[in-house]
Amino acid sequence: MSGRVAVIDYGMGNLLSVMNALNRVGVQAELVNDPDRVAEFDRVILPGVGAFAEAIAHLRHSGMDAALSDFVGGGRPLLGVCLGMQLICSRSEEGGEHQGLGWIKADVRRFDGGAGLKVPHMGWNSIDIVQPHPVLAGLEAGADAYFVHSYRVIPNDPSDVLATTDYGGPFASIIGRGHVIGMQFHPEKSQDVGLRLLDNFSRL
Amino acid sequence: MLKNRLIAVIIVLDGKVVQSIRFKHTNVIHYDAIHAAEAFSSWSVDEIVVLDVTRSPEGRDRFPEVLANISKYCFVPLTAGGWITDEAYAQQLLRSGADKLCMNTIFAKDPELVRTLSRRYGRQCIVASIDVKRDAEGIVRPVVNRGREFVDETPANWARRAQELGAGEILFNSVDHDGARRGYDIETLRQILAVVEVPVIAFGGAFTWQHLVEGIQAGCDAVAAANIFHYVEQSTKKAKSYMAEAGIAVRREGRFRPNPSPVQ
Numbered sequence: 001m002s003g004r005v006a007v008i009d010y011g012m013g014n015l016l017s018v019m020n021a022l023n024r025v026g027v028q029a030e031l032v033n034d035p036d037r038v039a040e041f042d043r044v045i046l047p048g049v050g051a052f053a054e055a056i057a058h059l060r061h062s063g064m065d066a067a068l069s070d071f072v073g074g075g076r077p078l079l080g081v082c083l084g085m086q087l088i089c090s091r092s093e094e095g096g097e098h099q100g101l102g103w104i105k106a107d108v109r110r111f112d113g114g115a116g117l118k119v120p121h122m123g124w125n126s127i128d129i130v131q132p133h134p135v136l137a138g139l140e141a142g143a144d145a146y147f148v149h150s151y152r153v154i155p156n157d158p159s160d161v162l163a164t165t166d167y168g169g170p171f172a173s174i175i176g177r178g179h180v181i182g183m184q185f186h187p188e189k190s191q192d193v194g195l196r197l198l199d200n201f202s203r204l
Numbered sequence: 205m206l207k208n209r210l211i212a213v214i215i216v217l218d219g220k221v222v223q224s225i226r227f228k229h230t231n232v233i234h235y236d237a238i239h240a241a242e243a244f245s246s247w248s249v250d251e252i253v254v255l256d257v258t259r260s261p262e263g264r265d266r267f268p269e270v271l272a273n274i275s276k277y278c279f280v281p282l283t284a285g286g287w288i289t290d291e292a293y294a295q296q297l298l299r300s301g302a303d304k305l306c307m308n309t310i311f312a313k314d315p316e317l318v319r320t321l322s323r324r325y326g327r328q329c330i331v332a333s334i335d336v337k338r339d340a341e342g343i344v345r346p347v348v349n350r351g352r353e354f355v356d357e358t359p360a361n362w363a364r365r366a367q368e369l370g371a372g373e374i375l376f377n378s379v380d381h382d383g384a385r386r387g388y389d390i391e392t393l394r395q396i397l398a399v400v401e402v403p404v405i406a407f408g409g410a411f412t413w414q415h416l417v418e419g420i421q422a423g424c425d426a427v428a429a430a431n432i433f434h435y436v437e438q439s440t441k442k443a444k445s446y447m448a449e450a451g452i453a454v455r456r457e458g459r460f461r462p463n464p465s466p467v468q
Contacts, residue, residue, distance in 0.1 A: 020275055120327070122328060123207060123209055190279070
């Protein structure tokens with residue numbers, strides 16, 4: 001039973017892309033901006049493009065942070081995408097120090113750049129699996145996904161890293177703790193690879 | 205490692221896909237924009253750019269719907285451009301499925317709008333379309349307003365200015381090379397690559413797969429073409445195979461099968 005997926009609409013990001021991708025893999029999804037409705041769903045996707053501070057402020061102001069905490073506390077699967085992955089971490093240094101939702105103990109720090117390393121990290125890059133997880137089912141070694149980001153997640157506990165990607169050294173491109181998953185790239189923009197990951201998430 | 209990208213550009217006039225030769229758009233290619241996007245998306249293209257070349261600003265009203273339809277079949281990044289002159293229209297394009305906005309004339313006419321959009325949506329969302337053309341003295345200079353008005357700058361300075369205003373990427377095109385089948389304007393591209401830090405996409409003039417390779421070898425992060433991809437089955441897939449054989453790191457594809465059973 002895959003159940004229904006809530007895609008959290010908090011005024012950030014290209015939500016149509018996420019909805020189109022879920023539709024393509026046959027998942028029933030709905031945009032949700034009312035925190036009181038989150039509990040009706042079996043799964044949540046927290047998308048996001050934009051700045052960390054503004055996004056976390058939106059979530060707190062609307063009470064969505066508490067609704068999502070209850071959801072995750074109930075053991076149901078949540079997927080944070082791009083900025084959404086950073087929001088589920090402890091804190092970010094983007095635009096000053098800001099506290100995140102804290103479900104995965106990790107810091108969000110800017111890429112150092114330099115040595116020909118362009119920031120943002122933008123384009124297709126390979127995902128190297130570090131440990132098996134049902135969300136990675138069917139993913140072959142070196143599969144490429146589409147990234148656009150200037151900050152990356154550094155988990156305190158290496159066992160939360162499911163996959164890494166190399167950009168001036170390896171960084172965590174997929175993280176997971178229990179049923180909370182984060183993907184730094186955009187699965188909704190990563191063709192077959194991304195569609196399969198979304199399909200896998202809908203089966204967790 | 206980060207891959208070099210192959211980008212298909214779809215040029216849309218009144219909802220139809222057209223060919224572009226020296227920025228003139230006369231030949232309608234006989235399928236609609238959705239079919240083109242769907243084909244490229246399944247032929248392992250890395251990104252799609254859709255440019256609306258409708259002749260009057262009033263005609264732009266139909267474009268968001270065309271874009272929304274394309275986005276249903278496009279699971280790679282989608283960039284939209286043409287007639288972006290205000291914040292409301294920019295937002296409408298993003299809500300219609302665009303991931304990035306491609307802008308040209310407003311870099312000259314309304315630089316504040318570029319700054320505003322870059323702050324609001326992030327630098328990664330802003331693609332500066334930089335077109336060049338040889339003037340009466342034979343000097344290559346930037347042009348805006350669909351190749352009609354010269355900008356009093358060198359291409360390199362114009363590109364640097366675009367980056368300063370908040371562009372996260374540059375889509376380079378040359379009026380003289382567009383549709384001329386002799387490859388990109390590598391010389392001008394090199395001048396731009398020497399002064400900007402953001403990724404540069406070569407566009408305008410590619411007629412063979414080797415032209416694509418030359419663009420990457422010149423230092424571009426990505427290469428784009430429009431006309432040549434429309435007439436060959438599996439065009440973008442073949443182009444990428446050629447690039448891979450030439451030693452260019454391109455995205456691997458077809459490595460991921462769907463789950464065997466549908467979601468219950």
